[in-house]
Amino acid sequence: MKRSNTKAILIGVLAAALVIVLSYFIGLRQGRAELEARQTEFQKQLQTLQQQASAAENRSLLLAARLDLYRTAMDLDQRNFGLANTHLQGSAARLSRVNPAAIGVDPAKLESVRRDIAGAGIKVADNLEEQRNRILVLLSQIEALEPAASGTK
Numbered sequence: 202m203k204r205s206n207t208k209a210i211l212i213g214v215l216a217a218a219l220v221i222v223l224s225y226f227i228g229l230r231q232g233r234a235e236l237e238a239r240q241t242e243f244q245k246q247l248q249t250l251q252q253q254a255s256a257a258e259n260r261s262l263l264l265a266a267r268l269d270l271y272r273t274a275m276d277l278d279q280r281n282f283g284l285a286n287t288h289l290q291g292s293a294a295r296l297s298r299v300n301p302a303a304i305g306v307d308p309a310k311l312e313s314v315r316r317d318i319a320g321a322g323i324k325v326a327d328n329l330e331e332q333r334n335r336i337l338v339l340l341s342q343i344e345a346l347e348p349a350a351s352g353t354k
Contacts, residue, residue, distance in 0.1 A: 252303070255300065255303045258303075259299050259301075259304045260304055262295045262296070262298055263295075263296070263306075263347060266291075266293075266295040266296045266299075266318075267292075267343050269288045269291045270288070270336055270339055270340045270343065271340065272284070273285045273288040273289045273292070273336050274333055274337065277323065277329050277332060277336065278329075278333070282323050282324075285323040286322065286323045289321055289322070289323060289336075292339075293318040296314065296315040296343075297315055306346050307346075310342075310346060311346060314339065314342045314343055314346065318339050321336070321339065
């Protein structure tokens with residue numbers, strides 16, 4: 202009898218150990234599956250946030266380019282040609298850093314506006330109306346790009 206009791210106890214211990222090991226591996230597998238699912242979800246969220254940040258940065262560059270053109274117009278009104286040229290060049294530089302795909306802007310239109318601004322150049326003159334009007338036309342071209350950009354929020 203002793204031998205059969207010992208054998209029964211040993212079988213019971215082995216069965217319990219087997220159940221514990223199986224439970225451990227089943228739990229480990231479920232935990233890893235849940236971890237992978239969460240990781241995938243967080244990666245999607247991260248990608249979405251990165252796209253939103255990129256779009257915000259590019260919209261900011263577009264707005265800063267507009268601001269530089271407004272400053273150019275104000276500088277012309279004050280006959281400060283050096284600052285007007287500096288702001289004009291700054292506007293073109295900001296537009297060159299805009300990623301049109303990030304904000305839904307037509308790349309050809311953006312490049313056309315950037316080239317127009319880069320080639321505008323402010324000249325010392327008595328009649329500044331023509332130059333000021335040119336700056337205002339450039340402003341309206343940038344503003345025409347923005348509705349497409351703000352529609353991709």
